[in-house]
Amino acid sequence: MATPTVGRQAALEALARVREGELADRALDAAAHGLEARERAWTQELVYGTFRLRGRIDYLLGRLARDGVESLDPDVLDVLRLGAYQLLEMGSVPPYAAVSQSVDLVRMAGVPRAAGLVNGILQNLQRRREHISFPDARADGAGYLTTWGSHPRWLVERWMERFGPEQALALVEANNRRPELFIRPLGVSVDEAAARLRAAEIEAVRVGWSPDSLRIETPGTASEALAAVPAVVQDxxxxxxxxxxxxxxxxxxxxxxxxxxxxxxxxxxxxxxxxxxxxxxxxxxxxxxxxxxxxxxxxxxxxxxxxxxxxxxxxxxxxxxxxxxxxxxxxxxxxxxxxxxxxxxxxxxxxxxxxxxxxxxxxxxxxxxxxxxxxxxxxxxxxxxxxxxxxxxxxxxxxxxxxxxxxxxxxxxxxxxxxxxxxxxxxxxxxxxxx
Missing domain, CATH: 3.40.50.150 (Vaccinia Virus protein VP39)
Structure with a gap:
C-alpha cells in the first residue's frame, strides 16, 4: 500500500473532526499542524472546497453509488468527497493521482474493504461527470440550488421566498466563490497603508463601498501585509x-x-x-x-x-x-x-x-x-x-x-x-x- 500525501491525510482528519463537532478552521489548524506553508495552503483549498461543493459532490456520488451516499461509511464518504473535489476542481492534480491516492487513503483510514468501491466510483465520476444531469434551474429552482448550488434545501427555499429566484441564485453563486483577502488598517489612513504595502511589493486596492478596507491582490500575503502595516484581517x-x-x-x-x-x-x-x-x-x-x-x-x-x-x-x-x-x-x-x-x-x-x-x-x-x-x-x-x-x-x-x-x-x-x-x-x- 502506498502512503497518501500528508496533505490528504490532514484533509481527511479535518473532515472527521468537523463530523465530531469542530468548526472547520479549528479542525484544519489541528490536522494540518506542522505542514509547510505550501502544503497547508493546498490542504486548506481541498478541505474548504470540499465543504463548499459538498452538495454538488454528493449529488454526483449518489448517481454512482449503488445504494446512494447515505449507505456509505462516513470515512469512506469523506474519502470520496475529497477525491471528487480533486477531480472536479483541482486541475493541478492528475486524475490518476486523485483516484489512486483516494484508494490509499481509504485503506489508511482502516476501511480497506472499500478500496475497490472508491476506485470504481471515482473512475466512473471521471468518465461520466459530463453526462450526469442536474435539476433544471427553471423547472426546479430549489432542486438546482440545492444540488448544483450546494446549499441545504431549507436555506435555499427561505432565500427564494425572500429575495426571489434570481437573487437567490446570485447569493448561492456568491457563497461558492473563494473569499478574497481584505485588511482594515489601524492607526493609519487607508491611503498611507496602501503606500506602505506597495513599498513592500504587495498590491492593494480600496473597496469603494467600504472606505476603511483594502483588498490584497498579491496572493498568499496575509502575514506579509500585517508585517508591513498595522491592521487586522477583516472582511x-x-x-x-x-x-x-x-x-x-x-x-x-x-x-x-x-x-x-x-x-x-x-x-x-x-x-x-x-x-x-x-x-x-x-x-x-x-x-x-x-x-x-x-x-x-x-x-x-x-x-x-x-x-x-x-x-x-x-x-x-x-x-x-x-x-x-x-x-x-x-x-x-x-x-x-x-x-x-x-x-x-x-x-x-x-x-x-x-x-x-x-x-x-x-x-x-x-x-x-x-x-x-x-x-x-x-x-x-x-x-x-x-x-x-x-x-x-x-x-x-x-x-x-x-x-x-x-x-x-x-x-x-x-x-x-x-x-x-x-x-x-x-x-x-x-x-x-x-x-
Whole structure:
C-alpha cells in the first residue's frame, strides 16, 4: 500500500473532526499542524472546497453509488468527497493521482474493504461527470440550488421566498466563490497603508463601498501585509459595522462579544477606551494577541464574561455583535451551511433577545447600542430589533450616514448582502437610549 500525501491525510482528519463537532478552521489548524506553508495552503483549498461543493459532490456520488451516499461509511464518504473535489476542481492534480491516492487513503483510514468501491466510483465520476444531469434551474429552482448550488434545501427555499429566484441564485453563486483577502488598517489612513504595502511589493486596492478596507491582490500575503502595516484581517462588511456605529471620538465603549477582536480594534481607533468581553477564554486570548500585535494593549481591556450578565458600568456606547447562524459568511466558512439548522435559528433568536436586554442595561442614558450580526435572516436582524424597540419605549433607531448609502436600507439599518456587494453579509442597527 502506498502512503497518501500528508496533505490528504490532514484533509481527511479535518473532515472527521468537523463530523465530531469542530468548526472547520479549528479542525484544519489541528490536522494540518506542522505542514509547510505550501502544503497547508493546498490542504486548506481541498478541505474548504470540499465543504463548499459538498452538495454538488454528493449529488454526483449518489448517481454512482449503488445504494446512494447515505449507505456509505462516513470515512469512506469523506474519502470520496475529497477525491471528487480533486477531480472536479483541482486541475493541478492528475486524475490518476486523485483516484489512486483516494484508494490509499481509504485503506489508511482502516476501511480497506472499500478500496475497490472508491476506485470504481471515482473512475466512473471521471468518465461520466459530463453526462450526469442536474435539476433544471427553471423547472426546479430549489432542486438546482440545492444540488448544483450546494446549499441545504431549507436555506435555499427561505432565500427564494425572500429575495426571489434570481437573487437567490446570485447569493448561492456568491457563497461558492473563494473569499478574497481584505485588511482594515489601524492607526493609519487607508491611503498611507496602501503606500506602505506597495513599498513592500504587495498590491492593494480600496473597496469603494467600504472606505476603511483594502483588498490584497498579491496572493498568499496575509502575514506579509500585517508585517508591513498595522491592521487586522477583516472582511469589508465587518469593517462597515464599525463605521456605521459612528461612535464619537473619546467615547467609552463596551464590546460584549468581541472575539477575535477586529471590531474592538476598529472602535479603539477612535474611541477613548474599549472594554472587550467574550464568554470563551480561548477566544479572549485571540483578542489580547491581536491588540498586542498592533501595540494597543493600553486601548483595549479584555475580560472573560457572559454577555447575558456583563460586569460593566454603563458606557457611552455598547456593541453587541451577537452569536448568530452566520448565513452571511458561508463563502468564508463553507462548513457552516451543513452545520446550521432551523432549530438553531429558533434557539439563537432567544439568546439574541437575552443579550440585547443585558446590553441595553450597559448603555448610559442618551448613549448608543449597536446590534450587529453576520446573518442574512430577518428573524435574527430586523425582527430582533423591532421586538427590542417594542419592549423598550423611548429607544429609537438613530440613523447615521457614516456608512455609504448603498449599504443602508430605508429603516436606517446597515445591510450588506453577498450577492450585492460581493463580500460577507452583515446587518447592524444603531439604537439610541433615551436621555
Amino acid at each position: 469589508p462588511a465587518a469593517a462597515l459595522v464599525v463605521r456605521y456605529a459612528d461612535v464619537p471620538a473619546g467615547a467609552t465603549v463596551l464590546d460584549l462579544a468581541a472575539a477575535p477582536g477586529g471590531k474592538a480594534m476598529g472602535l479603539a481607533d477612535g474611541a477613548g477606551r474599549v472594554a472587550a468581553a467574550d464568554l470563551s477564554r480561548r477566544r479572549v486570548r485571540r483578542v489580547t494577541e491581536n491588540a498586542r500585535r498592533v501595540g494597543w494593549d493600553d486601548r483595549i481591556g479584555v475580560v472573560v464574561a457572559d454577555g447575558r450578565m456583563p460586569p460593566f458600568r454603563p458606557a457611552d456606547a455598547v456593541l453587541l455583535d451577537a452569536p448568530c447562524t452566520g448565513t452571511g459568511t458561508l463563502r468564508r466558512h463553507p462548513d457552516g451551511r451543513w452545520r446550521v439548522t432551523p432549530d438553531d435559528l429558533a434557539a439563537l433568536t432567544r439568546l439574541q433577545d437575552e443579550l440585547l436586554a443585558a446590553a441595553a442595561e450597559c448603555v448610559r442614558p442618551g448613549g448608543l447600542l449597536i446590534y450587529s450580526t453576520c446573518s442574512l435572516e430577518r428573524e435574527e436582524n430586523e425582527v430582533r430589533v423591532e421586538s427590542f424597540l417594542a419592549a423598550n419605549p423611548g429607544w429609537r433607531v438613530d440613523a447615521t450616514e457614516a456608512a455609504p448609502a448603498e449599504v443602508r436600507d430605508a429603516a436606517g439599518y446597515l445591510c450588506v448582502l453577498p450577492q450585492a456587494q460581493g463580500a460577507d453579509g452583515a446587518f447592524a442597527a444603531r439604537l439610541r437610549r433615551p436621555a
